[in-house]
Amino acid sequence: MSLIRHALLIFSILKLCSAYNILVFFSIPVKSHTILGEGYVKHLLDAGHNVTFITPIECNLQHPRLRQIDISENLNLYPLYLFNAQSIMAKELDLSDFPGSINFQIGFTQATLLMKPIQNLINDENEKFDTVVVEWMYNELGSGLAAVFDCPLIWSSSMSPHTFVLSLLGEFINPAYTFHLHTTERLYSFAERVRQLWKSMHTRYYIWSMTDHHEKIYQNIFGPAILKRGRKPPSYDEVRYNASLMLGNGNVVSSDSFPLPKNYKDIGGYHIIDVDKPLPENLKQIMDKAANGVIYLSFGSVLRVSSMSENYRNSILDVLKNTNRTVIWIADVNLPNLPENVHMMKWAPQLSILAHPNCILFITHAGLLSLTEAIYFGVPVIGVPFFADQFYNIDKAAEAGFGRKCVLDGISTENLKIAIEDVLENPRYLERAKQLSDTYHHRLASPGKELVYWIEHVIRTNGAPHLRSNSLKVEWYKIYYLDLLAVIVLVFILIILVLKRILSLLNKNEIKSKIN
Numbered sequence: 001m002s003l004i005r006h007a008l009l010i011f012s013i014l015k016l017c018s019a020y021n022i023l024v025f026f027s028i029p030v031k032s033h034t035i036l037g038e039g040y041v042k043h044l045l046d047a048g049h050n051v052t053f054i055t056p057i058e059c060n061l062q063h064p065r066l067r068q069i070d071i072s073e074n075l076n077l078y079p080l081y082l083f084n085a086q087s088i089m090a091k092e093l094d095l096s097d098f099p100g101s102i103n104f105q106i107g108f109t110q111a112t113l114l115m116k117p118i119q120n121l122i123n124d125e126n127e128k129f130d131t132v133v134v135e136w137m138y139n140e141l142g143s144g145l146a147a148v149f150d151c152p153l154i155w156s157s158s159m160s161p162h163t164f165v166l167s168l169l170g171e172f173i174n175p176a177y178t179f180h181l182h183t184t185e186r187l188y189s190f191a192e193r194v195r196q197l198w199k200s201m202h203t204r205y206y207i208w209s210m211t212d213h214h215e216k217i218y219q220n221i222f223g224p225a226i227l228k229r230g231r232k233p234p235s236y237d238e239v240r241y242n243a244s245l246m247l248g249n250g251n252v253v254s255s256d257s258f259p260l261p262k263n264y265k266d267i268g269g270y271h272i273i274d275v276d277k278p279l280p281e282n283l284k285q286i287m288d289k290a291a292n293g294v295i296y297l298s299f300g301s302v303l304r305v306s307s308m309s310e311n312y313r314n315s316i317l318d319v320l321k322n323t324n325r326t327v328i329w330i331a332d333v334n335l336p337n338l339p340e341n342v343h344m345m346k347w348a349p350q351l352s353i354l355a356h357p358n359c360i361l362f363i364t365h366a367g368l369l370s371l372t373e374a375i376y377f378g379v380p381v382i383g384v385p386f387f388a389d390q391f392y393n394i395d396k397a398a399e400a401g402f403g404r405k406c407v408l409d410g411i412s413t414e415n416l417k418i419a420i421e422d423v424l425e426n427p428r429y430l431e432r433a434k435q436l437s438d439t440y441h442h443r444l445a446s447p448g449k450e451l452v453y454w455i456e457h458v459i460r461t462n463g464a465p466h467l468r469s470n471s472l473k474v475e476w477y478k479i480y481y482l483d484l485l486a487v488i489v490l491v492f493i494l495i496i497l498v499l500k501r502i503l504s505l506l507n508k509n510e511i512k513s514k515i516n
C-alpha cells in the first residue's frame with residue numbers, strides 16, 4: 001500500500017516539475033500577430049517546455065525543443081491588398097463592420113485549419129499536448145484543437161479586453177462605460193450609450209444566429225480527428241466556452257479599468273524582449289547626432305505607404321521637413337528627393353529606436369503593440385488610426401494624456417502638422433509618457449513571467465476549474481433574471497384580470513341594486 005502511495009507521490013512530483021508539451025496556434029499572416037505568437041514561443045522555451053508553433057511566418061529561432069508547422073500558404077487567402085491606405089483615408093473602404101470581420105475570419109480560419117500540415121497534425125494519434133494556446137481573431141474555430149488533444153484551452157487575445165472575448169469566459173461588461181472594439185469616439189452621452197448598447201447587442205445576436213453554421217464548419221474540420229481518437233466530438237459551444245484561461249494583450253495604461261473574470265489576465269508587453277539590442281551603426285549615428293530629437297514614424301506592417309497617392313506622400317514629407325527635427329520614416333517605398341532631415345527605410349529595430357534617449361515622438365497607426373512599446377520606453381505618440389481597435393487605442397492614449405489622435409483624410413495634412421507642433425511644443429505629453437511608463441513597469445512580475453506562470457498553473461491544476469466564472473453554470477435567461485421578469489409580468493396580468501373581474505361584479509351588483 002505505502003509503496004503505491006510513494007510511487008503516486010513521486011509520479012505527481014515528476015508531473016509538476018516536468019517539461020510540458022504546448023501547442024501554440026497563430027493563424028494571421030501579419031507580422032504583428034506572429035510577433036505575439038513568437039512571444040509565447042520564446043518565453044515557454046526559456047522556461048524549459050517543448051513548443052509546437054503553427055505559424056504562417058516562420059520564427060527566426062533554432063531550438064531543439066521547438067517545432068514549427070509552416071502554414072505560409074494561407075498568405076494567399078489573406079486579402080492584404082484590401083488595406084489600401086488611400087481608400088481607407090478617403091472612407092471608400094469600411095473595415096469597421098463587425099459581422100463582416102467575423103464572416104471573413106471564419107472563412108479564412110476554416111481554410112487554414114483544413115490545410116494539410118494542420119490536418120496531418122490533428123489526425124496523428126501519437127501527437128499529445130498538455131495545453132493549446134489559440135489566438136482569438138473574430139472567431140473560435142481554433143478551440144477545436146483542444147477538443148482533439150483533450151487538453152485545456154488557453155485563448156490569446158491581441159487586443160485590450162472587450163465584451164466579445166470576455167463573453168467566451170462567461171462575463172459580460174456594461175456597454176454604458178466600456179467601449180465596443182470598433183468604437184471611434186469615447187463618449188458617455190445618451191446617444192452614444194444607446195449606440196454602444198445596440199452595437200453590442202446586435203453583434204452578440206449575430207454571433208448567436210451564426211452558431212449552427214459555424215458548428216457545421218467546426219465538426220467538418222475536427223469531427224473525424226476526434227472520432228479517430230475514440231471520443232464523441234463535443235459541440236462547438238461546449239468547446240469554445242470551455243477555455244481555462246485567456247491571456248490578453250492589454251496593460252494598465254492602454255486598457256480601460258472594469259471588473260475582469262479571474263481567468264482573464266492582461267500580459268500586454270510580453271513580446272518586448274531583447275530591449276538592449278544595439279542600433280545598427282548607421283542608425284546609431286543618425287540618432288546620436290540629432291540634438292533636436294528624433295521623430296519616429298511607422299504605420300505598421302499592414303498599411304503600405306506605397307498605397308498612398310504620390311501627392312499625399314509628398315505632402316507628408318513637407319510637414320516632416322518643416323518640423324526641423326531628424327525623422328526616421330519606415331515605409332515600403334523609397335521616395336525620391338527626400339528632405340535632408342528625413343531618413344526613409346524599409347525596416348528598423350523599433351524597440352532600439354524607441355529606447356534611444358533622443359527619440360521624442362512616435363507617429364504610429366496606433367496598433368496595440370506599438371503603443372505598448374511607446375509606453376514601455378516613455379515616448380509620447382501621435383496616433384493615426386485606420387481600422388480595428390486603433391481608434392480605441394489612440395483615444396485611450398489621448399485620454400491618458402501621453403498622446404494625440406490625428407485622423408488623415410488623404411487630401412490635407414494640416415491635422416498632422418498641428419498635432420506634431422502640439423506634441424513637440426507641449427512638454428506635458430513627454431512628462432505624462434514618462435510617468436505612465438513608470439506606472440506600467442511598477443508590477444509584481446514581468447508580463448513574460450506571468451505568461452509562463454499562468455500557463456503552467458492551468459496544466460498543473462488540470463484546466464484551472466477554480467478560476468472559471470460561475471456564470472458558465474447558469475442559463476442565460478437566469479443571468480438576466482428573465483424568469484423573474486416573467487413572474488412579474490404574470491402577476492401583473494393576474495392582478496389586472498382579478499381587478500377587471502371585481503369591477504364587473506361590482507357593476508352587476510350596482511345594476512341589480514338599481515333594478516331592485
Ligand SMILES: *[C@@H]1O[C@H](CO)[C@@H](O)[C@H](O)[C@H]1NC(C)=O
Nearest residue numbers: 151152234238239242462463
Ligand atoms: C473542458 O475543459 C476541461 C479542462 O481542460 C476538460 O477536462 C473537459 O473535458 C472540457 N470539456 C469539453 C466538453 O471539451
Ligand SMILES: *[C@@H]1O[C@H](CO)[C@@H](O)[C@H](O)[C@H]1NC(C)=O
Nearest residue numbers: 291292293321322323324325
Ligand atoms: C531649426 O533648428 C535650428 C538649429 O537648432 C534653429 O536655429 C532654428 O531656429 C530652427 N528653426 C525653426 C523654424 O524652428
